[in-house]
Amino acid sequence: MGESIVSGMHDDDSERPTWNIGSVARRTGLPVKVIRHWSDVGLVQPVERTSAGYRRYDAASVARLQLARTLRELGMGLGEIRAALDREDSLPDVAAAHVEALEEQIRRLRTHQAVLRAVTHRTTHEGLALMTRTARMSPDERRALIQEFLAETLGDLDVPYFRDGLIAAGADLPERPTDDQTDAWLELGELIAGDRLRPAMRRTAQYAAAHERTEEDAVAAQEMVELTATWTARVREAIDAGTVPDSPAADPVVAGIVAAWLPSRANTRAGLSADGVEARGHLLEQLTAASEPDVERFWQLLCVLGGRPAPPGLAEAGDWLATALRANPAPGARAARLGALYRNGSDPWPHGVLDSCARVQDTVALLVRTASPAHFAIPTPCEGWTVRGLLDHLVWENTLWGSLAQGAPPTGGHTDNHLGGDHAAAFDKAAGEALTAFRQPGMLERSFGPAPGRRVVEQLVIELLVHGWDLAVALGHDRDLLPDLARTALPVVREIYDDLPRTPGGSFAPPQPVPEGAPALDHLAGYLGRRPPR
Incomplete structure (x- = not known):
């Protein structure tokens, strides 16, 4: 026969109150059979038994059962619950454990909410899986991950700024995080x-340990902030103006930045006070060490998590x-090389460069006319450009080089809308004006900086050939355009661009392999970083 569940509380002045199993079931919301089972497995013990063998439980037992129920609802197994409860059985201790369990439940609910909210930002199952794993980490697990990360990336390097930042990354979410803080916390865990991040942080920390000043750190840090603001502003002005970093036009920008950097504390090389190969090389070394996108993102996320404005990405x-430093390793170096190259006055183009220009303009014009607004969003082999962007650039190239031939800079900028309402008409107009300017008497022999006019026309021929190929590929047309001009262009392009850095920010990606027997224009496109379709 089972235990009685109808006898109530037993109490007198000399004993603490106790309850039978039925009363305990009502107090805890647990079924009687669950209480019996948990008693049998040692999760909670009755404080006494009656003469008839019925179990009696006291207030501490009830609190223990309530905590066990909470832990069970959190998904813990009975073995885990018993381990959590095997501590001093005083009511304050059990209550404290209950608080810890509730806090853990709140933390898990908050992170689960964050995961669900962040799902909309994840486009791959792998990214979501990693995010979920890091979100489910307990605070202790997250701290252990940080300690492992510290040991692997910093080792014995003396870089307290890095170490403090990494420790801060192990912090839990604020109690009432903003959406941005939640996203930052999750992304930090992923990183x-x-x-x-680990090898990138290690490289950055090693450089910092080798070059960091030990005196006047606060002053040096503020000076670094101001210097960074100066050079980024100058670079962004150059980008907005359409200045290509691996061209001679970038050299004055580099010179201005070097002039600001040389007297600053950022210049850690004693005695280095003049612009030249050594100065530009040292600045490039510093920039390369600092140019770690994952490390930059790490510090930005820490700012967001701490409620501080994140610095803009660099x-x-x-x-x-x-790229500009690599292409212009010394003042005037790129211009001098091109000047020496351009002193060669021969014209390798079939029937002359002017005839070649007219032919490539006509060929590209036919392609432009086949494009419609329905094609505008299609991506092209020219990275980052859609068909619309490419059409706009084709108009701009004609406008740019034609204006230079006229001796005046073009009106507007490269980021303006050059298509108007009729992209084909815009191209025809710009191409016609450029060709008219090129046909001016003496234009081919006139000097344009280090280059004769013939090279100005040649540059437009190359631009139209390559971007015409981009457009043909994007629209699905025959890409074997003007093979005689493509064969002529490849050695010319190699001569001009072979020494340019193929790095992010440069004009061209690294050369791509092209099969033997492919169209001549495929070889030109592949050399300039395009991957010809199979």
């Missing part, structure tokens, strides 16, 4: 658990300046 400006 730290992933495999890209990736685009850093890529531009690094």
Whole structure:
């Protein structure tokens, strides 16, 4: 026969109150059979038994059962619950454990909510899986991950700024986080658990340990902030003006930045006070060490998590300046090389460069006319450009080089809308004006900086050939355009661009392999970083 569940509380002045199993069931909301089972497995013990063998439980037992129920609802197994409860059985201790369990439940609910909210930002199952794993970490697990990360990335390097920042990344979410803080916390977990940040942080920390000043750190830090603002502003002005970083036009921008950097504390090389190969090389070394996108993102996320404004990203400006430094390793170096190259006065183009220009303009014009607004959003082999952007650029190139031939800079900028309401008409107009300017008497022999006029026309021929190929590929047309001009262009392009850095921010991606027997224009496009379709 089972235990009686009808006898109530037993109490007198000399004993603490106790309850039978039925009363305990009502107090805890647990079924009687569950209480019996949990008693049998040692989760909670009755404080006494009656003469008839019925179990009696006291207030501490009830509190223990309530905590066990909470832990069970959190998904813990009975073994885990028993381990959690095997501590001093005083009511304050059990209550404290209950608080800890509730806090853990709140933390898990908050992170689960964050995961669900962040699902909309994840486009791959792998990214979502990693995010979910890091979100489910307990605070202790997250701290352990940070300690492992510290040991692997910093080791014994003396870089307290880095170490303090990494420790801060192990912090839990604020009690009432904003959406941005939640996203930052999740992304930090992804970064730290992933495999890209560690080597990048190690490289940055090693450079900082080797070059960091030990005196006047606060002053040096503020000076670095101001210097960064200066050079990024100058670079962004150059980008907005359409200045190509691996061209001679970038050299004055580089010179201005070097002039601001040389007297600053950022210049850690003693005695280095003049612009030249050494100065530009040292600045490039510093920039390369600092140009770690994952490390930059790490510090931005820490700012967001701490409720501070995140500094703007420097990736685009850093890529531009690094490319400009590589292409212009000394003042005037790129211009001098091109000047020596351009002193060759021969014209390798079939029937002359002017005839070649007219032919390529006509061919590209036919392609332009086949495009319609329905094609505008289609991506092209020219990275980052859609068909619409490419059409706009084709108009701009004609406008740019034609204006230079006229001796006046073009009106407007490269980011303006050059298509108007009729892209084909816009191209025809710009191409016609450019060709008219090129046909002026003496234009081919006139000097344009280090280049004769013939090279100005040649540049437009190359631009139209390559971007015509981009357009043909994007629209699905025959890409074997003007093979005689393509064969002529490849050695010309190699001669001009072979020494340029193929890095982010530069004009061209690294050369791509092209099969033997492919169209001549495929070889030109592949050399300039395009991947010809199979």
